[in-house]
Amino acid sequence: MAPTFVFSPPDVSCQTWMPHHSPVKSFGLVAAGVSLALALAACGSPTAANGPSASPTPTPIPSHTCAPVPGITNTSIKLGLVFPQTGPAAATFANFDVAAQLRVDEINRKGGLDGRQVSLRIYDDRNDSPTQAKVAKQAVDDGVFGIIAASQQQAMYPLLNQLNVPVTGIPNLPPYATNLNVFGAYGAFSTTYASTAAAQRFFKGKARSVAIVSLKSPGALAASRGFAATLRALKMKQALPLQVVASGSAGTAAIATKIRKSKATGVNVVSLVESGVSLMKSLRQQRVSPAMVLIAGLTDPKDVTQSQGALDGVVGAPYGFIPLQVDHPEIKTYVAGMAAKEVNPYSDFAPLGYVAADLMLDGIGRTGSCPTREDFIRILRGVTDYLGAGLLPGKVSFTPGVTPDGDPQKCSWFLTVRGETMLPDTNATCGVLVKVDE
Numbered sequence: 001m002a003p004t005f006v007f008s009p010p011d012v013s014c015q016t017w018m019p020h021h022s023p024v025k026s027f028g029l030v031a032a033g034v035s036l037a038l039a040l041a042a043c044g045s046p047t048a049a050n051g052p053s054a055s056p057t058p059t060p061i062p063s064h065t066c067a068p069v070p071g072i073t074n075t076s077i078k079l080g081l082v083f084p085q086t087g088p089a090a091a092t093f094a095n096f097d098v099a100a101q102l103r104v105d106e107i108n109r110k111g112g113l114d115g116r117q118v119s120l121r122i123y124d125d126r127n128d129s130p131t132q133a134k135v136a137k138q139a140v141d142d143g144v145f146g147i148i149a150a151s152q153q154q155a156m157y158p159l160l161n162q163l164n165v166p167v168t169g170i171p172n173l174p175p176y177a178t179n180l181n182v183f184g185a186y187g188a189f190s191t192t193y194a195s196t197a198a199a200q201r202f203f204k205g206k207a208r209s210v211a212i213v214s215l216k217s218p219g220a221l222a223a224s225r226g227f228a229a230t231l232r233a234l235k236m237k238q239a240l241p242l243q244v245v246a247s248g249s250a251g252t253a254a255i256a257t258k259i260r261k262s263k264a265t266g267v268n269v270v271s272l273v274e275s276g277v278s279l280m281k282s283l284r285q286q287r288v289s290p291a292m293v294l295i296a297g298l299t300d301p302k303d304v305t306q307s308q309g310a311l312d313g314v315v316g317a318p319y320g321f322i323p324l325q326v327d328h329p330e331i332k333t334y335v336a337g338m339a340a341k342e343v344n345p346y347s348d349f350a351p352l353g354y355v356a357a358d359l360m361l362d363g364i365g366r367t368g369s370c371p372t373r374e375d376f377i378r379i380l381r382g383v384t385d386y387l388g389a390g391l392l393p394g395k396v397s398f399t400p401g402v403t404p405d406g407d408p409q410k411c412s413w414f415l416t417v418r419g420e421t422m423l424p425d426t427n428a429t430c431g432v433l434v435k436v437d438e
Contacts, residue, residue, distance in 0.1 A: 007353045019367040066370035071145025079104075079360060079372075080139035087126035091378030095343045096150045097122055099353035102337045103389065107361055114369050118361065120148075128154040138159060145364070145373065148356045150349060152219075157182065161427045166376045168359040170352050171318075172219055177403035182376050183363070185356040186320035186392055187409040193402045196431030197412040198268065198294060199234050201315065202430040204429075205292030206369045207266025211239040211259045213279060215271035216246050223296075224270045233434040240266035249278030256282035259290070273303050279311045293413075299323055300346035304417055308363055311417045321351040323392045323415045330390025355388035362386070393428035402433060 027134045028311055050077075071078040081097055082088050104118050112118060116353050125132035134350050136156030140149060140163060145161065149169030157175040160167055164181055171177075171184025202210055210231060214224035230240050239262040256279060259267060266281075269276040276295035285289070298316030313426065324345060334354055338345035345351070361378040364371050384397040394411030401407035410428040415422050 014130050024292065031302050034233070042408055045080065053399060066367050067143065067372075069372050071142045072371055073116070075116055076114060077116045077256075077364065078142070078144050079118060079120050079146055079148060080142070080144035081120055081357075082123045082125050082132065082135060082156065083147045085122060085124035085127065086125040086261070087124075089127035089152060090131070091094065092165055093150050093349050094349035095338070095345075095347040098352035098355075099334070099338060099345075099347075099350040100148055100340055100357035102341065103354045103361065106333075106337070107270045113361065113365050113371075114163035115165045120357075125151050125153060125156075127152055129153045132156050133159070134149075140165065140214070144378070145371070146360055148353070148360055150353065150356070154233045162379065164373045166360065166363060166373055166380075168356045168363070170224075170349060170356065171408075177405050179255065180381060180404065181189075181373075182405065183359060183380060183398055184396075185352050185359055185388060186387075186402070186404065187396045188403045188405040190225070190403055190408040192436050193408055193433045194223075194230050194436055195408065195410045195412070195433055196230040196234060197410065197429045198227055198317065198431075199230040199236060199413070200292065200431055201414050201429050202231075202268070202292055203234060205266065205315065207292040207414065209237040209239040209264050209291065210260070210268055211243065211262060211264040213243045213245060213252075213255055213269045213271060213275070216244050224268075227268055227270065229436040230431070230434055239266075245275050248272060249325035252278040253282045253285075254286065255279060256286055260286050262287045264330070265291045266395070267293045269293065271296070273298050273300075277307045277310055280307070280314060283321065298417075299325075299415065300344070301420070301422060302346070304420055312419060314417045316362055316415050316417065316422065317412050319348060321355065321408055322393050322413045322428070325415060325422050325424070326391060326424045334391060351391055357387065358389040358391075366387065390401070394430050405431060 007186040013154050033120055066072065081100055083093050083096050085097065087438040090163055099122055108117050121144065123135035125135050132151060132153045133155040136159060146166035149167055154175055154208065155175045157179060158423065161181055167182045168185060171187060171189040173189060175182045176189035189323045194417060212224050214220045225241055240258055243258065245251050251274060269279060273295060276298060280293065292315060294315045294317060296317055298314065299318045304311050323332060324331055332352065335345045363376045366379045383396050384399055386396040393413040398406045410433060411428045413428040414427060415424040
């Protein structure tokens with residue numbers, strides 16, 4: 001039975017939000033930069049000033065004198081979120097919007113951003129290129145300040161780049177490497193550089209000869225080629241040519257046979273979790289026991305339960321965030337918040353909805369009392385230590401690096417299945433970036 005979480009929002013009646021730049025604590029979760037004396041003055045007993053029965057004085061809404069900016073008023077900030085709410089890819093990106101709204105709700109309960117309440121409007125692109133272009137244009141016409149994004153399409157990015165509209169989202173597309181107005185929730189997009197983190201984890205798991213099994217998709221194939229490059233960089237071996245699965249469990253029995261014959265000591269499954277489960281069942285049927293099997297995206301306990309023991313001993317890797325099994329206060333806050341909304345916090349990309357929203361809010365918070373799109377981009381592009389409300393395994397830099405938009409993620413945090421329990425590693429594994437052969 002899934003655990004029951006009770007989420008009680010903190011008392012924020014005497015807290016003042018101020019933007020800060022700490023990479024560890026998400027802004028808005030604490031009142032930053034307020035001295036003890038000011039706190040006591042603001043939250044002291046009303047008795048001294050007004051007598052025993054006096055009512056607290058309401059906190060005044062800040063009065064801003066700012067030039068007109070799309071999506072910004074004296075009391076509000078309007079944001080858009082573009083993702084496949086419906087259509088064939090809806091299941092892939094399930095609850096991305098719920099998690100983003102959760103982060104917005106948390107900030108609003110703390111008083112918003114400089115007294116402004118944040119609203120989030122959803123635009124469904126159905127993972128369809130023409131639809132995405134249309135809804136992005138609608139979002140611009142609706143006057144949003146910026147857009148939070150998750151999709152496999154990129155039709156909207158030229159328009160948003162032309163208009164200097166800030167975008168924060170999942171860095172799975174080329175604009176997250178080239179467009180200065182676009183910020184990846186866990187770093188930049190790159191097909192020419194890859195982190196050695198996964199290869200280092202295989203080395204730690206006593207696997208030196210690794211078979212790579214990839215989904216037949218551009219993203220998975222690029223990631224697989226990157227991993228192969230990191231194996232070579234660490235003087236490890238690719239056990240056999242890249243094995244490709246079209247979808248789901250098709251062809252995994254034949255791949256298991258090839259792995260057995262290759263005598264591979266490790267297997268990296270860069271595909272759907274379903275493919276990894278099917279491959280593990282085939283390997284067990286053929287009595288093949290590699291020292292380590294890694295399955296990308298394996299973080300949800302229900303996948304372990306439904307596999308009926310097939311995943312015992314397998315290592316999982318979340319898509320860019322810390323495993324939700326890690327005992328961190330920020331993780332508990334996210335999980336409890338999602339449970340209160342009665343949705344699955346373990347959805348593949350939901351935690352990145354929370355991080356992408358936090359990144360947008362963090363960028364606005366850094367601009368001061370009169371946010372502009374230009375200041376957002378300029379200031380956030382200089383940040384080198386972003387930690388995604390505590391959900392990222394390592395610091396992210398948005399300054400120019402191996403791409404104009406910064407570096408791809410260097411750190412991953414792995415977890416291992418033991419029976420029906422998922423045990424996270426003690427710490428993240430952080431690698432170095434290596435060049436991927438063209």
